[in-house]
Amino acid sequence: MEDISRAGGIPVIMARLHRAGLIHGGCRTVSGDTVDKQLRVNDIHSGGAEVAEEARQRALAAPGGQFCLSGFAQSATYPSVDADVAGGAIRDFDHAYSKDGGLCVLYGNLAQDGCIVKTAGVDAALLRFTGTAKVCDSQEQAVELILGNTVQPGDIVVIRYEGPKGGPGMQEMLYPTSYLKARHIDKQCALITDGRFSGGTSGLSIGHVSPEAAAGGNIGLVENGDVIDIDIPKRTINVRLSKRELAARRRRMLAAGADAFRPKRERRVSEALQAYALMTTSAANGAVRDIAQCAPRARRRRP
Structure with missing residues (x-):
């Protein structure tokens, strides 16, 4: 974060995206000014006359090595800002760390409305992955299977009924990914969920599956042993089931009436x-x- 600040912070990131034609500069910000105006004032590398001196001073502010609760209460400064567009903390479009960014959306019969994977945390060998489903109706059940060695290399842990409706509340699926890593199988397994992940997630962890299981999504029809194909370069995620088989499973599920698309677990919900x-x-x-x-x-x- 200190390196980002020395290069000019978020305004410089936005300014470089703007110059690449990826931001609508006419949009209003919470200040009431347009994005264009905010960037003219805060992009320290623009060379424009409107750049605020305060923006330059923010970029030069360096760690003082002392605990402090007040901003700018220390006088430590860098000798210069980071202006390296090719190898610095904030690069220009032509020297981007990645042309695709750190997140992508996958679509397929397992997530007709999409799901999210943080590609920046995925090992190159896992960009295409095929595995067999180990289905869990809660995060707690997934943890139990992982720590109990039921989950093995080549498996895909499917955690459902943890979405906005199913959780309810869409809690973060932190523990399962941590335990896969602790068992040293995070590069040999994947995790798919209608729950949520934080920015600290690593490995082939795919979340936000939509529609979620509690809303009747196909993730609620997956069974143990089903084969799932994940192809990040092609942006696809599919369970190897025909439309006929998915329809048959849906009919069987709906035959349960009020219990259809409901998790088999006990959970107190406020x-x-x-x-x-x-x-x-x-x-x-x-x-x-x-x-x-x-x-x-x-x-x-x-x-």
């Missing part, structure tokens, strides 16, 4: 989260609350 589960949208739509989600139920209750 009333606040129950309300959220009723109103939330898919992860593909931001997992935001939308009263329209329960409008039909509300209409039935009206006299």
Whole structure:
């Protein structure tokens, strides 16, 4: 973070994206000014007359080596800012660390509305991966299978019913990935979930699967032993099941009535989260609350 700051921080990253034609400069920021104006004032490498002296001083501020709770309370400074566009902390478009960025969206019959993988944390040997499903209806069950050595190299751990509705709340799937790494099989396995991951996740960890299991997504139809193909270069993720087989499994699931697409587990859920589960949208739509989600139920209750 200190290196990013010395190179000019987020405004410089945005300015270089803007020069590459990847940002709409006319959009308004929370300050009320446009992105264009904010970048003219804060891009310390632009050479423009509008660049604020405060922006330059921020970039020159260096670690003082002392604990402090107040910003700019120390006087340590760098002799110069980082202006190296080819090998510095913030590069220009032609010298980017990666042309594809650190995240990508995969689509397929396992995630018709998409899912997210942090490609920056995936070993090159795992960009294409085929494995057999080990299905779990909770993060806790996944941890139990991993630590109990049920999960072996070549397996794909499928954790479902941890999405916005199913969790509810879409908690982070931190422990399973950590335990795969602790067992030294993180480069020989994958993890797929309708739950969430943080920026610290590594390995072939695919989250935000949409539609989620609790909303009737195909991830809820996966069974132990199913073969799953992941192809990051092609942006695809598919379970090797025909449309006919998926339809047959869906019919069997729906025959369970009220128990269809519900996890087989015991979990205490607060009333606040129950309300959220009723109103939330898919992860593909931001997992935001939308009263329209329960409008039909509300209409039935009206006299």
